Amino acid sequence: MDCLRKMQEAAEHNMKMHPMWQGPLAVPGGDRQSPIDIVVRKSVFDSQLKPLVTDYDPQTCQQIWNNGYSFLVEYDDTSDKSTLKGGPLQDKFRLCQFHFHWGESNAWGSEHTLDRRLFPAELHLVHWNSDKYSLFEEAVMEDNGLAVIGVFLKVGKRHEGLQKLVDALPAIRHKDSVVEFTRFDPACLLPSNTDDYWTYHGSLTTPPLTESVTWIVMKQHIEVSHDQLAVFRSLLFTSAEEEVQKSMVNNFRVQQPLCGRTVRSSFTPFLQEAPPSADNKH
Ligand SMILES: [Zn+2]
Numbered sequence: 001m002d003c004l005r006k007m008q009e010a011a012e013h014n015m016k017m018h019p020m021w022q023g024p025l026a027v028p029g030g031d032r033q034s035p036i037d038i039v040v041r042k043s044v045f046d047s048q049l050k051p052l053v054t055d056y057d058p059q060t061c062q063q064i065w066n067n068g069y070s071f072l073v074e075y076d077d078t079s080d081k082s083t084l085k086g087g088p089l090q091d092k093f094r095l096c097q098f099h100f101h102w103g104e105s106n107a108w109g110s111e112h113t114l115d116r117r118l119f120p121a122e123l124h125l126v127h128w129n130s131d132k133y134s135l136f137e138e139a140v141m142e143d144n145g146l147a148v149i150g151v152f153l154k155v156g157k158r159h160e161g162l163q164k165l166v167d168a169l170p171a172i173r174h175k176d177s178v179v180e181f182t183r184f185d186p187a188c189l190l191p192s193n194t195d196d197y198w199t200y201h202g203s204l205t206t207p208p209l210t211e212s213v214t215w216i217v218m219k220q221h222i223e224v225s226h227d228q229l230a231v232f233r234s235l236l237f238t239s240a241e242e243e244v245q246k247s248m249v250n251n252f253r254v255q256q257p258l259c260g261r262t263v264r265s266s267f268t269p270f271l272q273e274a275p276p277s278a279d280n281k282h
Pocket residue numbers: 099100101124205
């Protein structure tokens with residue numbers, strides 16, 4: 001698929017050029033790296049997978065930060081006020097931030113793909129295990145330390161919930177800019193159905209790339225408008241002082257091999273979508 005190849009080239013180019021990927025990279029070289037292509041027919045239905053339980057307090061939303069690779073909406077994670085439980089998780093996880101990955105055009109931009117299908121962007125809600133660890137910095141290094149919800153974005157109608165965020169972006173155009181951003185409920189960015197998802201063990205997709213992540217990738221995407229994504233693309237990788245300004249686009253990692261891992265699903269697509277001929281028994 002031509003688009004997939006172009007996307008991988010864009011990601012590889014980005015990893016060569018972007019400062020975040022330069023210098024001594026502590027790539028663990030493990031066999032549980034992310035992102036991956038989710039092959040829908042190879043995912044295994046697991047009836048033990050429960051619905052997700054998100055309990056987010058918009059009051060914990062604090063600020064929005066251009067970190068030079070994406071923009072992070074950061075939450076107060078000093079107490080269990082915004083949490084994720086259920087799904088594949090045994091423990092309680094605290095929300096610390098969410099961010100997106102996106103492409104230079106609508107043809108690519110997501111980190112995960114579905115049967116090699118690309119989406120223009122992907123949302124990541126990052127949580128850490130507050131039952132087992134006391135800080136994000138501790139959890140990020142440990143097995144079962146993080147839980148990240150991934151949501152694909154498709155271009156369609158304007159997303160009303162996202163607009164408050166889009167309106168704040170011009171204030172953090174340059175790298176290292178931070179502005180106060182409060183009372184944002186991240187639940188408004190979840191699809192209406194959060195019961196159906198894929199889950200697998202993987203890694204962070206940015207350095208330190210530690211293999212501490214339980215990934216929960218939503219089956220249902222959300223829709224945002226082309227204009228909203230255009231504002232994402234108006235952000236810059238570069239700080240105000242730099243001579244050559246670079247647009248913040250293609251901020252995703254190249255896909256990683258599955259290495260024998262199983263992707264489990266909370267739903268049974270084949271039972272629900274049996275072909276019409278399945279009933280013809282003659
Ligand atoms: Zn991410």
